[in-house]
Amino acid sequence: MSVAFDQTALKARLTAAREGRAVNRLLTAVRAGRVEAVPGLLKELDPGDRRTALVELKALRTEVRGWGWSRWNEQVPVQKALRVAGAGCHTGAAAAAAWIGGRDLNDWARGTSQFVLDVLADRDPAWVGDVARRLAERPAVAEGDFRLVRELVARSGCPVPTTDGYVLGWTGSLSGRRLLEELRADPHTPVLVPRVLDMAETPDRLTWSVGPDAPTHWPTALVKLAEEGVLDRTSLVDGCVARLLRGGRPRDLRFPLALLRLLDPTPGERRGRTADWTGMAADAPSPVAAYAQEVLAGLAAEGELSTAELAEMSGQVLFRTEKKLVRTQLTLLSKELRRDPGAATALLPVVAEAFGHEDTGIQERALKVVGRYLTRVDEQVQEELASAAAMLSPAHREAAEELFGPTGPVDDHPYEETLPSAPELRRVAAPPATVAELVEDLVTVSKGRGATPPEEFERALDGLVHHAYRHREELEAALAVAFADAWWAGEEEQAPDQFVYGTYGVNVVMASLMGRVRPSRIHDARVSEPAPSSCVHGALDAVVDARLWEAAALVGTDRLPLLLAAPTWHTGAIEPSVLVERLRAYRDAGVDPAPVDLAQALLRVRKAGPSAAAAAVDASALGTRAGERLADWLRADAALAPGLRFLARERDPKGGPERLADRIVLKIRERRAVREEFPPVFRWLGGADTKAPEPCYHWGEERRNWPGVVPDDRETLACWLLPVLAGAVEWDERGASWGMTALAEAEGPVGEATHLALAFALGCRHPEDRLNAVDTLLVLAARRELDAGRLGGTLAGLVVDGTVKPNRLADAARTAAATGAYGTTWSVLAPLLPALLTAEKPTRGLGELLAVAADCVERCGAAGEVAGLDATADRRASSQLVVQARRLRKALRAPASASSQRADQETTQMAENDH
Structure with a gap:
């Protein structure tokens, strides 16, 4: 019996050794990134071996996630092999679909589809259909790896998926010159075409601007199939009408409209x-x-x-x-x-x-x-x-x-300009009083990220630091519950990988407090020199991130009892006396201020008014280095105010179009205190050499926090906005004028940069951007900070050289006038029109501007002469340009009405009384 036992045990050990070697060979191939060897090696494994291998594959996947960009060339082949090996080792359909569709494996694993199909070739059709259905529900997989999902559907015989991702993948796979033949041969066409008409966003391939005779024109192909009976014509008409009724972007309605026209x-x-x-x-x-x-x-x-x-x-x-x-x-x-x-x-x-x-x-x-x-x-x-x-x-x-006949009583009241009330500073609310209230705010801010109003972001960050210093244990317990499912709240061995590419707003501070960020990662982020940025917006994002990394390093410790840079006002500004009291609290606690926090606080402190001088005296009396720096800063010249040159349009010697952003040249004034005493992330504000902006594709999540970096310096903010606004004038960028509200409410002088930014915004392509510009124009006028002559002259140059389209400017001017600001609108148009009327090259669309100007003059009763108007009005023509020129001339030369005479009399009487 003992001999037999020994032989059985020996056989078992030999079998285990062979199986172990098979598993090891598979893992070795995966680590080497030899994806082509994986299907063959999987065939050597029984179900038990595959379960064993799967444990090792999961561990390897976790390891590979943390390799970072420095090992990218090594990482991608391993991820491809992992995708195939994991697909073959999973036995559950849900788990297999989750593995195959995992973002880290799917993003870089193109070209593995056939290998995945090979390792799933022996699976039950119902199981394969379940996997196909689950993959179709993952948009990135269904569209990006459509051929894999389609083949799984074909093998299983399951109903064709109709998810958005699958339909996008299907339309993308049928874009060749044989579109009609491919649609006719595809048995799924009658199911998927009606689904296309149900989608909120029309697939890109169907919106291509090609003629109806082009072989890639979808509407033409579908009409042909309807004539052949492959598609139901009535259903197509119903689908097109329903889609057009639902509305949406013009881009998404182009396809159903073209199809409906062809269906006739x-x-x-x-x-x-x-x-x-x-x-x-x-x-x-x-x-x-x-x-x-x-x-x-x-x-x-x-x-x-x-x-x-x-x-x-x-x-x-x-x-x-x-x-x-x-x-x-x-x-x-x-x-x-x-x-x-x-x-x-x-x-x-x-x-x-x-x-x-x-x-x-x-x-x-x-x-x-x-x-x-x-x-x-x-x-x-x-x-x-x-x-x-x-x-x-x-x-x-x-x-x-x-x-x-007479249509009503004559209005003999003097004209009154209607302007909005000048916005007032709003105090930022104190940090949430309780931990429970703070956690509610943190949940909102964490989800909102770039859409969160700056004052809400600042209040949440301030509250997080405040309660972490005073009620750390209670706060940690509350965060553990509220953020249990947060993407950064995973196991500790995974946590260091979550913040490789940024702070993700307040998330990094919360994660650090919870021990979910590797200390070395925080240290590296704080000490590393900021990477050179091709645009100022990257540098601004670096400032915002630097504050968050510093808070992540110090949150919950004795070294950060409160935030110095927490704003007093909704613009981001800090009242000088408030900052003095905060520095006093640091002095009394025996703590040195955090460098980035102090630098940001200095940039935010208000310098205008007598309170700044008094605060400088109090800051000097603190007897600390931070107090001396604040006193020096308050006594220094008020603004960073970059020097701005806007170059004339020149013909590109290479024949390409000249970018508007290339005509903006900034020179930041040298500020020794910033260059020598501020942390590295701020030193570019101290006068680093600058050149014309590089092509700017930066559109950071934290852009709404940019104005808060220097809320006391309107001209600097305007300079930062210029490249963004230039893109909205020239190209199809939408939402670029978001910063105009901050520009209107900021403090500091209104100079060339502000008026140039306003001129750009008034000429933006999209109406919603121009509406923001109109609001800014009216607010500046209400605050008596608008230089209408400068703005009109700037606009004249931009219109004459073709930068700003007259029809867009006319739309913005018409909107401003319709609020009741006819006098303000005319004050901007009056210095603009002579340049356009006397330009060597006729200005297309000038008639619209003249119509707005005439309406303004008729309503506000302005009078005077406009150079070039007579020559245009005297032409023998009936075009809108000539008709509106005559109308404007008539309005400017109309006899003073009773209301105008009364207004003049009241003005004269007021002047005499003042004298």
């Missing part, structure tokens, strides 16, 4: 969707609204649109701002009135809606339509129309009175 709905399909067309005409983006308007016009011409339906859709279209849509609608109404004059009672009140349109040409057209059919309506409707005529521009007042 039948008369029955058009008649059955009258309410849908009306909804599109009212609310959809211009191209969609124009198509709906075209369909409705056709129905009206065919007699298929009732007068009530026409009135309903017209009232909504005439309320739109797009001039082409409004003009087209007025033409449609005029045609309908010619066909059926009896409809005047229902339609003329709708036409009168255009009396309030911002374009005086449209007002004139509407007035003519009303005048033509006025006799067709009764006295009550005529009174209603006369009342609506009060909305007309003063330019049409005479014509309206000829038509309706």
Whole structure:
């Protein structure tokens, strides 16, 4: 028995040794990154061996995550091998899908799909289908590794996934010149095409701007398939209409609109969707609204649109701002009135809606339509129309009175400019009083990151330092519960890898307090010299991060009892007396201030007003080096104020377009105290040599905290914003004017940089950016800090050289004037117009600017002469440019009205009283 036992044991040991060698060979191949060897080595392993190997693979995966960029060339092959080996070793569908779709393995593991398919070749089809479904629910995998998921679907026979990621991958795989043939041959086309029309964002390949004859034009291919019966035509029409009704970005509506046009709905399909067309005409983006308007016009011409339906859709279209849509609608109404004059009672009140349109040409057209059919309506409707005529521009007042008679009492009150109230400083609330309140704030700030208002970020950081110093154990316990599932709250051996690429806002401070950041990582981040940045925004992010790394190093210790740089005011500024008291608290505690915290506090302290001088005396009396530095800083010249040169446009000798940002040259003034006494991350503010900005693609998470670095220096902030705004003027960058609010509320002189930034913002491509600029313009005017002549002259140069488009500037000026600031808007346009009227090259779109100027003058009663206006107004033409030039000249030379005379008399009387 003993011999037999020994033989059995020997066989077991030999088998284990062989199995161990097989596992080791697999692990060796994975560590070497030999992905092509993995499928063969997996075949040697039984289920038990695979479970054993899986434990080692998980440990290796954790190790590889921490290698960092320095080992990137070594890391990628290992990750590829890990992906394949782990896929073959997992037995559960959920676990296998999680491994295959893991971000760290999937991001760099392209080209492994066939190997993954090889190791899953012997699995049950139902299991494979489950894996395919789970991978399809992972957007990055479903789109980026679409061919893998599609093959798994094909092998399993499961229903085709319809997730957004899978549809994106599918559309991307069918972009070749044989698009029609590939769609026709794909059995999943009838399922996935309707799903495309349901997506909130249309796949990129379907939005390509190619003609209908191009082989890659999706709408043409789908219409052909509908004609062949592969796709259901009615479903396509329904899907297109539903997608257009849902609205969205013009980019996402381009495909369904093009498809619907090519499908060319039948008369029955058009008649059955009258309410849908009306909804599109009212609310959809211009191209969609124009198509709906075209369909409705056709129905009206065919007699298929009732007068009530026409009135309903017209009232909504005439309320739109797009001039082409409004003009087209007025033409449609005029045609309908010619066909059926009896409809005047229902339609003329709708036409009168255009009396309030911002374009005086449209007002004139509407007035003519009303005048033509006025006799067709009764006295009550005529009174209603006369009342609506009060909305007309003063330019049409005479014509309206000829038509309706006197339309109301003459307004003889003097013109009053309407400007917003000047914003006042708001105190930042004290840190949360309890740990529970603080944790609520930290959860909000942690999730919001770059979207968090700066004052909320600062308050949360201040509260974190405050309570960590006084109630550390209670705070740690509360954070452990509130952030148990946070991405940085993993096991300790994984924690050091979480903050390799940044601080992620207050997260790094919380993680450090909880022991989830390696001390050496914090030390390295604090002592390393800041990397050279090609743009100022990278340097600003480095300042914000430096504060957070320093807080992470000191939080919860006796060396950081409070934050010196916590702002007093919502702009980020600190009251001098408050900073003195904080330094006194440090002195009494026998603690030296943290270097970055002190430097940021100095940059934030307010220097304006008598309080700064008194605080300087108190700071000197503290008897500490920090107090002396504060006193010196308060007595020094007030601003960093970079020198700014804006170069004239020059032709690029290489033939390429000249970037607007290349014309901005900054020279930061030398500040010895900053260069010699501030931490390295701030020293660029002390006068480091600068050159024209490099191409800037930096768009950091912490950008809303940039203004708080120097809230007491408006001109410096404006210089930092210029490259960002330049991108929004030239290119399609959206949201670039976010800093204009901070610029309006900041302190310090308003000089060349601020006015140039405002000029750029008024010329931004997107309306929401221009709206921020208008708000800033009005706030500066309300605070009497706007130099209208300087802004107008700056804009003149930008418009003449083609940098700022006149139509964008006209839109911004019209918006500003519509708030009631007609005088302020005219004060900016008055120095701008002569340069445009006398320019050698005609300025396209100048007529729009003249229209806004004329409206301002008519309403505020300004008078005077504009160089070049007579020459334009005297031309024998009827273009908008000439018509509006005549209108502006007439307004500037109009006899003083009773209101203007009264205003002049009051001004004279006030001057005499003052004398």
